[in-house]
Amino acid sequence: MNNSYRIRILCAAAAVLLLAALVVSPGTAVKVEGAKIMYDVEPGTTYLFPMAVSIKETDGAADYAVDVLGFGQSLDGGSYTGLAAADDNSPYSARSFVTTEETLVHLEPGDRVAFNAVVDVPANVGSGGRYAIILIHPATTGGAQASFATAVAVPVMLTIAGTSAIETGDVGTVSVGEVVAGKPIVVTTALTNTGNHHYYGAVNTLSVTDAAGTTVATATSDPFSRAVIPGQTVAFETPLATGLPVGTYTVTSAMTLEDGTVLDEATATFTVAEEYIPPFTAATLTITPEAGGILAVPEGTVTISFPKGAVFAETDVTVAPYAGALPALPAGAAAGTTAFTVDGLTGLLAKDATVTVTYAAGDLAAAGGSASHLALARWDRGEGAWTLMPTxxxxxxxxxxxxTNRFSTWAVVATDAAPAAPTGESGPGILVVVLTIAAALACAAGGTQVRRE
Structure with missing residues (x-):
């Protein structure tokens, strides 16, 4: 076999490996300047707010529509959403007096188009705040539905100068989630802004009392990062993670502003039928290629051992309880009560890590009392499927x-036939990288050789 033939083989191998490693890139991503309009405005005055949209030279040509919509919020998470005119019934809407100089923008690769958002404040606009969303999104033709994967929602949040800002709220409902050992008890509180002005930094504080009126648990959320808009309702989910004996409890959920001003509060009762054992405490460890390390939670119920050389660079790894609903498990598998996430690692480890989990009473109950039917399961995001680990x-x-050579969400599951004890899990990550680099270098050398010939 001559050298040029070897080079062609290596080039072909490199092409296959590179194709396998390619990630489908998203469509053209628009950059928006002036992505938030938040000002004090005078009644009877017109304002121009500079904006611009642009794409990179490597992006394809695209058309973008610029729409002015009403201001809505999702119940879960409070993300800002645009409301069509038919759905925008708020007395605090600014949609009717906000326009843009451009409603359709065509962008060639590398283009930047500047325009103004025009806010024509009515003389009789009223008091408090006024709100709208400017949505910049891929335009469509022929009645096709727009793809909002690359859409940008620009919040318009105007405070009417010289008027009183009323910041009040109402707690409509308080509900207590399922009480399961090893998982947080999630208390959901629905807060509606009943004032005339938005507020940031809303805080949810929980206080739990037993039948005797003694406070036995408390919890406080972080300040809410988004504004709560007048007329909108946002659900706050705050976990309780304090052990509780069997009994009936009352939780008082108070919503306050970040400065401590109380907006409203409400109560709910819940019952603990079996002693509630809280989830473990999250832990973080810095792992280095030279030393590896052992990541262990304070309670000792989850331990992950990383050998020397498992990572290529210094990495912070965090293990934390998983509080949400698990993706559907494979047929024949039932979830126990222990589930956790491991974050901070991307891709494959160079050497396998060892995961050790202390199974809880709820895990054993899911297996009908037989520990031999328990196994660790790993959710693989890329494949969208669970892997039952040899355990x-x-x-x-x-x-x-x-x-394991990768991390994501993990759970203790009960299976009819638990996988056998592990023999190790090989990771192709290093081999792929080495072969790809070698092939690429060979191709470069081959190209030089061909030119010389």
Whole structure:
């Protein structure tokens, strides 16, 4: 086999590896300047707010529509959403007096188009705040539905100068989630802004009392990062993670502003039928290629051992309880009560890590009391599927152990036939990188050789 033939083979291998490694890139992403309009405005005055849209030279040509919509918020998370005219019934809407000089923008690669948002404040606009959304999104033709994957919602939040800003709220409902050992008890509080002005930094504080009126648990959320808009309702989900004996409890949920001003509060009752054992405490560890490390939660119920050389660079890894609903498990598998996430790592480890989990009473109950039917399961985001890990069960220590070269969401599951003890999980990551680099270098060398010939 001559050298040029070897080079062609290596080039072909490189092409295959590179194609396998390609990630489909998203469509043209528009950049928006002036992505938030938040000002004090005078009644009877017109304002121009500079904006611009642009795309990179590597992007394809595209048309973008610029629409002025009403201001809405999602119940879950409070993200800002645009409301069509038919759905925008708020007395605090600015949609009717906000326009843009451009409603359709055509962008060639590398183009930037500047225009103004025009706010023509009525003389009788009223008091408090006024709100709208300027939505910049891919335009469509022929009645096709727009793809909002690259849309940008520009919030317009105007305070009417010289008027009184009323910041009040109403707690409509308080509900207590399922009480399951090893998982947070999530208390959901629905807050409606009943004032005439938005507010940032809303805080949810929980206080739990037992049948005797003694406070047995408390919890406080972080200040809310988004504004709550007048007339909109946002659900706050605050976890409780304090152990509770069997009994009936009352939770008082108070919503306050960041400065401590109380907006409103309400109560709900819930029952603990079996002793509630809270989830473990999240833990973070810095791992280095030279030393590896052992990431363990304070309670000792989850331990992850990273060998020397497992990572290529210094990395902060965090293990935390998983509080949400798990993706659907494979047929024949049932969820226990232990679930957690491992964040901070991307791609594959160079060497397998060892995961050891102490199974809880709820995990054992899911397996009908037989620990031999327990296994660790890993949710693989890329494949959108669970992998039942070969798991070593140590009934003497009450632990499950598996090795892995990747991390995501993990759960203890009960299966009819638990996978056998692990023999290790090889990771193709390094091989792919090495072969790709070698092939690319060979192609470059080959190209030089051909030119010389």
């Amino acid at each position: 070593k069960v140590d009934t003497g220590r009450g632990t499950l152990t598996a090795t």
